[in-house]
Amino acid sequence: MGGNGGSGTNAEKRPNELLTSWFVRSGWSKGELARQVNRRARQLGANHISTDTSRVRRWLDGENPREPIPRILSDLFSERFGCVVAVEDLGLRAAHRTPSVSGVDLPWTGPGTVALISEFSRSDLMLARRGFLGTSLGLAAGPSLIEPMQRWLVPGPPAPPREDSAGAASRGRGRLSRPELELLEATTVMFRQWDASCGGGLRRKAVVGQLHEVTDLLQEPQPAATARRLFKVAAELAELAGWMSYDVGLQPTAQKYFVLALHAAKEAGDRPLGSYVLSSMSRQMIHLGRPEDALELVHLAQYGSRDCASPRTQAMLYAMEARAYANMGQPGRCKRAVRMAEDTFADAEDWDEPDPDWIRFFSAAELHGENSHSYRDLAYVAGRSPAYAGLAEPVMREAVDLFAKDGEHQRSYALNLIGLATVHLLQREPEEGVVRARQALEVARKVRSERVNTRIRKTVDAAVRDFGDLADVVDLTEQLATHLPETAEAV
Known part of the structure; x- marks a missing residue:
């Protein structure tokens, strides 16, 4: 029964009322849910999964499927409802998970951080294609997420003394030359550029592999200054691995990388970088329908970097604060945060020091995009x-x-074209919305981003729901079915 996700036992089964409730509210048929489970399993590399309508019926009747089915169902229902739907919320049993693999409440020590990143990245490289890593994780939310992250600002135990450069050189190993270290940093910049232009699905495994190599270097004796720079590289790579995982829909994996990135940023002594990691976590929480958690994370980022972040970084954090307030339905605070983002961004050109590469993406275009999405989200929360x-x-x-x-x-x-299409639909301007959606579809075909694909599909669904009798909308639906792949494989 392993190929269909069965539990292997029929003892004292009772109907699963929790799963049935979520299933009924989703509007899916049993066949639709089965097909989505199979697609997600193939995306994760779990090709042994083959679910059908009879198997879905047995789950509703009380059968508890084997992993990775519970985690796949959790992901599917979370995406459907825009909130975290845990395995337990579905009335299913979660597989046992060791803290080193699944938890977010991790020790804040340098050696511990290196060991955890090494273990997790190795597991990702070895197991992700077979579907066992992403589906063995659980998303943390609420106090179980926020409270461990607050310890980012707590001074840690003193680090053991590291050798100086001369000592490391005399041992004949573990000493990186300056050109080698600069090449590692330049490679991280290159990966970030690839992600921005091609999407998270194209180079994710390469980033994870590079991250694992950096942890190998951190396990060797290094001068203190070199170790700090390596921790900074590790933090940037872990954040990027998390961002790419988020982009292709591997939400628990993304969160774990973000948490590890924050730990590495702390070891690097780089609070602005830590605030950037927290902003990525905040964005993920907005995506998952947890704006209160998003606001807590961005406030933590603002407090932790209040006296050291550049105006560009501060403006980005204000923009994320506005997004959180918008999704919480607080227009006054949202508009204030938008104004703060605009005013602070205006000071970026006068900043004396060069911005780090990780914040270079936050241009005037990105500022306008974030602020306009805040207004758009307010429109949704306020009943269109x-x-x-x-x-x-x-x-x-x-x-x-x-x-x-x-x-x-x-x-x-692509994301902003989709956003503009949704705004036109809200304004009852379907023709203009279709034009922008078509443009987004053309761009989406050039990138590997499940996030982009999902948003296009949702936008087209909204157009069909409200304006399905228009010829332009019918044509757009046909174009979507023809040209946009259903999934973006996580590689």
Whole structure:
């Protein structure tokens, strides 16, 4: 029964009322759910999974499927409802998970951080294609996520003394030359550029492999200054691995990499970088329908970097704060955060020091994109308010125009085209919405981003729901079915 996810036991089965409730509210048929489970299993490399309608019926009747089925169901229902739906919420039993693999409450020590990153990246490289890593993780949310992250600011135990450069050289190993270290840093920049232009699905495994190599270097004796720079590289690579995992829909894996990145940033003594990692975690929580958690994370980032982050970084954090407030339905605080983002960004050009590469993405186009999405989200929360949609439209249009001139950030261009399409739909302008959705579809075909693909599908679904009798909408639906792949494989 292993190929169909059965539990292997029929003892005292009772109908699974929790799973049935989520299933009924989803609007899926048993066949649709079975097909989605099979698609997600293939995406993860779990090709032994072959689910059908009879198997779904048995789950609803009380059969507890084997891993990775419970985690796949958790991911599917979380995406469907825009909130974290844990395995336990579905009335299923979660597989036992060791803290080193699944937890977010990890020890804040240098050697421990290196060991955890090494173990997790190795497991990702070895097991992800067979579907055992991403589906063995659980998403943390609420206090179980926020409280461990707050310890980012707590001074850690004193690090054991490291050799100076002369001592490391005399041992004949573990000493990186300056050109070698600079090459590692330059490679991280290159990976980040690839992600921006091609999406997270194309180079994720390469980033994870590079991260694992850096942990090998950190396990060798290094001068203190070199170790700090290596921890910084590890933090940036772990954040990027998390971001790429988020982009292709591997949400628990993404969260674990973000947590490890924050630990590495702490060891590097780089609080602005830590605030950037927290902003990525905040964005993920917004995506998962947890704006309160997102706000807690961004406030933690702002507090931790209040006296050291550049204006560009501070502006990005204000923009994320606005997104959280928008999704919480607090327009006054959202608008204030938008103004703070704009005012702070205006100071970026006068900043005396060069910005790190990881914040270079936050351009005027990105600022407009974030702020317009905040207004758009307010429109959704306020019951499709035309007033907030009207605020979003000119700002979103400016973002799209700027991204159209930017050949590097293609995924952001696609996401903002989709955003503009949704704004036109909110304004009851389906023809304009279709034009922007078609443009987004063309860009999406050039990148490997399940996040982009999913948002296009949701936008087209909204167009069909509200304007399904229009010829342009019918044609767009046919184009979507023909040209957009259903999944972006995580590699």
